[in-house]
Amino acid sequence: MLTTEEKRFIRYxxxxxxxxxxxxxxLYxxxxxxxMSLFGLVILLFFLQxxxxxxxxxxTVAISFxxxxxxxxxxxxxxxxxWKSLIRREIKQGESTGNGN
Known part of the structure; x- marks a missing residue:
């Protein structure tokens, strides 16, 4: 049986x-x-001066890219x-409950 979190992940x-x-x-x-470029520049400019x-x-932009x-x-x-392992597990569970096992 899949948990609610696993079902949510599958849909997502x-x-x-x-x-x-x-x-x-x-996008990502x-x-x-x-x-990451902004974060890196803040560290380099303010903390490392x-x-x-x-x-x-x-x-900085190249490294962050x-x-x-x-x-x-x-x-x-x-x-x-x-995702693939959850789908396999879901199929396997469906087969075992369908056979009456």
Missing amino acids: WQEQRTGGKTSYFL LLLGSFI LFFSWKLLII VLTGLMTVLVWSRNERR
Whole structure:
């Protein structure tokens, strides 16, 4: 029997999947890169007291783009694995209850 949280995850991930992998990556890559760049610049400028330069901005944006891309790919694959295992478990449970076992 699937828990309420697992059923909620299945519905959520099916909606994400219908939107497509490309739109998922674009949304999270662009939004995540923007947020991570802002966070990185705040740390570099205020906490490490580095002076602003265009080179610093470009490096920060590039690093945040790469890190966000990796995180997006990892989250997608982890959610896909979880979704597939939950669907398999749901099918297996349906077969066992349907056979009278």
